[in-house]
Amino acid sequence: MNILVIGPGAIGSLWAIKLQQDGHQVAVFGRQTDSEYQCQFDESCYTFNNRQADDVTHADLILVTVKAWQVASALDSLPQPINPDTIIMLMHNGMGSLDTIGSLLQTNPVLLATTTHGAFKPSSSQLIHTGQGETLIGAANAQGGRCQFLRDVFDHALPAVHWHPQIEHALWRKLAVNCVINPLTAIHQCPNGELARPEYQAIITRLIAEVSTVMTAESIPVNLEQLTAHIYQVIHATSKNQSSMHQDVYYRRKTEIDFITGYLIRSATKHGIAVPENDTLYQHIKTLEQQWESLNEL
Numbered sequence: 001m002n003i004l005v006i007g008p009g010a011i012g013s014l015w016a017i018k019l020q021q022d023g024h025q026v027a028v029f030g031r032q033t034d035s036e037y038q039c040q041f042d043e044s045c046y047t048f049n050n051r052q053a054d055d056v057t058h059a060d061l062i063l064v065t066v067k068a069w070q071v072a073s074a075l076d077s078l079p080q081p082i083n084p085d086t087i088i089m090l091m092h093n094g095m096g097s098l099d100t101i102g103s104l105l106q107t108n109p110v111l112l113a114t115t116t117h118g119a120f121k122p123s124s125s126q127l128i129h130t131g132q133g134e135t136l137i138g139a140a141n142a143q144g145g146r147c148q149f150l151r152d153v154f155d156h157a158l159p160a161v162h163w164h165p166q167i168e169h170a171l172w173r174k175l176a177v178n179c180v181i182n183p184l185t186a187i188h189q190c191p192n193g194e195l196a197r198p199e200y201q202a203i204i205t206r207l208i209a210e211v212s213t214v215m216t217a218e219s220i221p222v223n224l225e226q227l228t229a230h231i232y233q234v235i236h237a238t239s240k241n242q243s244s245m246h247q248d249v250y251y252r253r254k255t256e257i258d259f260i261t262g263y264l265i266r267s268a269t270k271h272g273i274a275v276p277e278n279d280t281l282y283q284h285i286k287t288l289e290q291q292w293e294s295l296n297e298l
């Protein structure tokens, strides 16, 4: 397939390399303006076209791995219109980006994906695959539902990949993980594993209870005990990781809070549910972001 990866960060580069290794024609669209992107991985160097208009026109699949708040602007900044047959797959933390992609949802097959693979870029041209994981893919519209073959394509390149008939359920489960781990580790600037300490237990319990109430209102099947066990399992499995929001706050970058806790709060408001613990974390992260913005304006 002709595949264009928009956003060759850690996860985007991992998929670009694995799909190229598997024989696909892979190009990228990154922030750097060079016409090629090179990435060292497992002692080999992988080269991709970067930002070439032809790669947009000929793409069978566009895999979008930028952050949720960058999806719309990344798609808008492409130098050529996207062909209506091109499959679009969004893979990022958080929910709500579909609302930002406008008419593409009417014309193109659109898929959503979530992955637990760990990847890290120690520099702009090096990639380390830090942890094996699992990827779930599902349809965001009827045309996307006809693209189940992509499970085999992705699974062959980097297993394990499963087709999820109700990807929204999986995305909400991931949203619950991110609502707990990301703002707490960002505010306390601690690795994920610290959240297993007893002093965090009460707040984590309250956060999960709020998320689970909203999930139930959204008709997402949820069992409070199982969700709690799952979140602690992720805390333990990623104990040495610095969460993505921890890193964003450390480097004073815009965070994904509007598409994680913000999405939860918008859904809670729609159902008339109070989520005070999540509100507090949301406000805390927004205040930090505003402080950097005003410092940048000085």
Ligand code: PAF
Binding pocket: 093, 177, 178, 181, 182, 192, 234, 238, 241, 242, 243, 244, 245
């Ligand atoms: O955003 C992240 O960092 C990850 O989704 C997770 C699962 C919280 C692990 O760090």
